[in-house]
Amino acid sequence: MNKDFSEFKNFIKGKNTAVVGIGVSNIPLIKFLIKLGAKVTAFDKKNKEELGNTSIELESEGAKLVLGEDYLSYLDGFEVVFKTPSMRIDSPALLKCKEQGAYITSEMEEFIRYCPGKIFAITGSDGKTTTTTLVYEILKTEGYNTWVGGNIGTPLFTKIEEIKNTDKVVLELSSFQLMTIQLPIEVSAVTNLSPNHLDMHKSMNEYIEAKENIFKFQRENDLLVLNIENDITYNMKDKANSRINFFSSKTEVPQGAYFKENKLYLRDKEVCKKEELVLMGMHNVENLLTAFLVTNEDASIESMKKVATTFSGVQHRSEFIREIDGVKYYNDSIATSPTRAVASLKAFDRKVILIAGGYDKHIPFEYLAEEGHEKIKKLILLGVTKEKIKDVFDKVIKEKTLDLPIYIVQTLEEAAYKAKEIAEEGDIVTLSPACASFDMFANFEIRGNKFKDIVKAM
Secondary structure: OOOOHHHHHHHHOOOEEEEEOOOOOHHHHHHHHHHOOOEEEEEEOOOHHHHOHHHHHHHHHOOEEEEOOOHHHHOOOOOEEEOOOOOOOOOHHHHHHHHOOOEEEOHHHHHHHHOOOEEEEEEOOOOHHHHHHHHHHHHHHOOOOEEEEEOOOOOHHHHHHHOOOOOEEEEEOOHHHHOOOOOOOOEEEEOOOOOOOOOOOOOHHHHHHHHHHHHHOOOOOOEEEEEOOOHHHHHHHHHOOOEEEEEEOOOOOOOOEEEEOOEEEEOOEEEEEHHHOOOOOHHHHHHHHHHHHHHOOOOOHHHHHHHHOOOOOOOOOOEEEEEEOOEEEEEOOOOOOHHHHHHHHHHOOOOEEEEEOOEOOOOOOHHHHHHHHHHEEEEEEOOOOHHHHHHHHHHHHHHHOOOOOEEEOOOHHHHHHHHHHHOOOOOEEEEOOOOEOOOOOOOHHHHHHHHHHHHHHO
């Protein structure tokens, strides 16, 4: 694969280029494309008032802006179109551009195409941010100049000229980013898969197919890391062209990474004991096993052990906030799916007071009720999905004759104070919503930070 970025610079210079979406990742992209000599028009549903200083800043840099509700109707006559990750490639506006002969791409696609460093890419339904960060920390500890991006960190395409071929690059890739990527990636991992983002994908099948793009275009010597314990990911082995390494938290995998008798192993060598880990829960054991295999050919067991025994987690992932009157409060706002929320619940050593609910991604909540009820002492529900979640819990409570009180609230602040009111000394309160945040907050980080602010102000 050609990694010469001068090819892109020559291609983009003077091109009539559209960038759809003026979000956090696209603002640096717009400025970078202008710097490379492209004629850039940026499109967004927001108006000038909503964009605030961003619109003034971009116009002063030389970008034209097309804003407002009907912004996509003006997406016409461009030679190059950079789409925002969540925009479907089959949207009428993009199909029209394609018919006109436009080159349709994305920031991440061009980054993977031209990145000179070795790429390690992680995807999955749950655990990908923690695993991505663990891989980054292990490679950094080993002494490499390491970059992290994709769904987290900074937009890396704008930094591409600073990256050397000896550098390591770790990417967290979402199903939306992967839908259009048809490029080989040196090292790929799929942590696990369960229903997610079914509000955006036409079906579970489409969601899985998008995730498979992380390895479908790999070459014979590239590496794919898969989870044996997840049926969907295990079956991906039949579609891979590259070498495959498996990890398991339940089965001994001599040539892979596994957990046995409270120890974490890589290729039959002990890396560390579970009791030495700072991260809680078996889901984090699996995240570590993934990271060991992903970095196995580039890092030592010493570097892996150092990170495994010191890494305390990423913000918004079972993040301890504070203790009030003997009650511990945790922010797990990243738990935007039922499987992720259940994994977090199982990491605690006792039943918790759970705050859940939010935006409806059209994911069934039966798993949350059936697998999670044993770890829930009391349940506080809010958001668009509150009644939907209550219905499935009501069924499980009736079937199993459980004593599990459910409280319905309207705001996150009301949820936090309801938790304080019903909690007793020794209790744990966790915000593990099992839903996205978009009904109330722009993203899970803002939701998590709001919850932390409320708890800190109590």
